[in-house]
Amino acid sequence: MDQKVLLTHEEPLKTLDDYLARGGFQALKKAFGMTPMGIIEEIKRSGLRGRGGAGFPTGIKWDGVYKKEVDTLGIPARKCLVCNASEGEPGTYKDRYLIKKNPYMLIEGMAIASYAIGTARNIICIKEIFKTEVAILERAIQECAAAGYLGENVMGTGRDIPLEICLGPDSYLLGEDRAMLEVIEGKPAWPRAKGMIPVDYGLWGQPTVVNNVETLSTVPHIIQRGADWFKSIGTADTPGTMIFTLTGDVNRPGIYELPMGTPLRTLIEVYGGETRLDRNVKAVFSGPTNAVIPESKLDTPLDFGSMRKIPSGLGSGGFIVYDNTACILKAGLNFSRFLAIESCGQCTSCKAGTGRITRRLELLEEGLASQEDALAIVDDCQHIKGSGRCFLCTEEGIEINSIFYHFPDDVQEHIEYGCLKDRHLVMPKIKDFDEATHTFVFDEAYYDRSFAEGRYIIYPA
Ligand SMILES: Cc1cc2nc3c(=O)[nH]c(=O)nc-3n(C[C@H](O)[C@H](O)[C@H](O)COP(=O)(O)O)c2cc1C
Ligand code: SF4
Incomplete structure (x- = not known):
């Protein structure tokens, strides 16, 4: 039950040396020994699904951009990678928590993604109001660049992997991928027209991958330990773990990383310590995105497919519990x-x-x-x-x-x-x-x- 991939240490990692002492950047080293397509195939085989809300298979998204040689004007593509660190969903706090615990894991995941997909620009887009997380990321990027894990000729491979930060407004729509691209281009957080998907028409018209913080932070673990290891955790529908944010009428609100497939009831009753004063759970919301989950569905396994069947959704793993005293x-x-x-x-x-x-x-x-x-x-x-x-x-x-x-x-x-x-x-x-x-x-x-x-x-x- 306590199988963890991302939150394996209590104390936040404060320096790059802390990360290196824990095997940091070994996955990037291993990735450079693989072909870009080999990495994408491994991510595809792992069954990793995006943790930003929609659960889209990460490897398929990467493959789509990898295979784009030209942009929409037929000019050789300058592909982009964007990390979505907007975290605007009510009830969710896992991305900021991850950045505070270990920003290097995200940076390593982005470096691997950049090498595999062949991106020329890599950007973390985050709200300006997340000042602590921004400062942590800025410092970590500087350290990684100084140590040769980012920037020009990374680890002597001849590969350039630049990484920048873009600050955005405190708007829920900043997290919508097509609105995020607009913001990075200097415009308001207004989603682009429906058909303009980032894989085809992303930043400045270039093929672009947008991935969530948790998705990218999972990548080094898959590369280091292999797709089969990753698939041994979680369910066939959604391998791996997820970081769940549990709030509302529970005794122990918190942030819990659990294997996919853990019943929602276990999250609430075992980790959340049941409802306050042992009142009955009336309903649970996975953010504002999905259908409300009534008490009768609490035994549903937490994975994208099972949650869709009931029908609701996993969203970004934020669960808000209301007991029978709540309207x-x-x-x-x-x-x-x-x-x-x-x-x-x-x-x-x-x-x-x-x-x-x-x-x-x-x-x-x-x-x-x-x-x-x-x-x-x-x-x-x-x-x-x-x-x-x-x-x-x-x-x-x-x-x-x-x-x-x-x-x-x-x-x-x-x-x-x-x-x-x-x-x-x-x-x-x-x-x-x-x-x-x-x-x-x-x-x-x-x-x-x-x-x-x-x-x-x-x-x-
Ligand atoms: C209104 C709206 C808000 C969203 N907010 C976020 C967000 O804060 N963080 C996030 O990662 N994805 C958010 N998404 C989902 C993104 O559009 C996109 O699917 C995601 O970043 C892709 O990353 P993933 O494949 O790694 O999950 C939002 C979607 C919508 C429609
Ligand atoms: S007005 Fe249109 S683009 Fe704006 S949030 Fe609503 S659906 Fe999205």
């Missing part, structure tokens, strides 16, 4: 408000739809909504799905619809009486984590700050 519609309202604020407004259906749903959820909470309002929410949820450039509007439709599907009695109670549970539910956007006390610090000022910065929700007239 589940209020939890949904928090996510709906978040998505309505974060919606960039390029697609009217998304900006107006998230606003309409949010307003009607507020009316339900206040006891001012009618049966027609509830039906209109469900109707809006159907229409909003798939109606925009990016997945944000679909997230809204899936999540809110699922609450109405799983908890119709709660909806009816709200129509008759409004919310009968006066407990405040924080919007679980995480700012920090205190490991000693297992306490998460939430961004309590999120709504006020967003409105003060001019971000808005379109409410129906």
Whole structure:
């Protein structure tokens, strides 16, 4: 059960020497002895799936860019690799945690990826407000460059592997890969049109791989120990481990690396130490992206395929638990408000739809909504799905619809009486984590700050 790949040491690694003493950069050395295609085949064979949310097979993405010889204009391609360190999903704190624990593992993973795919530019895109993580990365990059693991002629191989950092805004959409590319190009975090996938049309029109921090940090382990070793952990659907962020109504919130396939119930009851005061779990959210998970589905194994079947999703491994003292519609309202604020407004259906749903959820909470309002929410949820450039509007439709599907009695109670549970539910956007006390610090000022910065929700007239 305690099989770990990434979080094998308690204390953060402070220097490159610490990393080298633990076998750091041996995987890069080994990779240079392999062909680029050999590395990509090994990653493909390992079954590694992206840990940023969608679970896309990493080797297939790399292969797609590796095979692109020219850009969309037919000019020899200058391929790019982007590490997505945006971590904007409410309820998730694993990428920042990984960077704090061991930034060198990510750098080594990026160096291997760069060599395999043949990228000319490699960029870590991270929010400017993540100041501690930015400083850690800057220092680690400097150390690695000075020691010859980055920059020109890496490890005497004649290969150049530059690595830069790009700072982005505190926007959920920064994490959407096509919006991230826009930001790196100096534009606002607005997702590009649907068909413009980074593998074909990425940074400055060049073929580009975008991978999550955890995905890239896993790469050195696969290269060093082999695809078969990696596949011996986790499930056939999703080999390896994942770093789960567990928050909400549990005794021991925290960050836990577990093998894929571990039942969600084990994460909550064994690692989270059950619900507070032994109340029953009412529902669990894997961020604002997926359908709510009712108590009856807690035995579902944590892998991409099993979670999709129930149907929900693994997301980026952030699980927010609510017990039966929490109002589940209020939890949904928090996510709906978040998505309505974060919606960039390029697609009217998304900006107006998230606003309409949010307003009607507020009316339900206040006891001012009618049966027609509830039906209109469900109707809006159907229409909003798939109606925009990016997945944000679909997230809204899936999540809110699922609450109405799983908890119709709660909806009816709200129509008759409004919310009968006066407990405040924080919007679980995480700012920090205190490991000693297992306490998460939430961004309590999120709504006020967003409105003060001019971000808005379109409410129906
Ligand atoms: C609205 C939205 C927000 C996202 N936020 C993040 C994020 O913060 N971090 C991340 O790695 N992926 C995020 N993603 C997923 C990325 O678009 C992309 O799939 C991912 O970075 C690919 O990396 P992977 O294959 O290693 O998972 C987001 C997607 C959407 C639609
Ligand atoms: S779906 Fe929403 S968030 Fe995505 S591009 Fe359109 S308006 Fe922006």
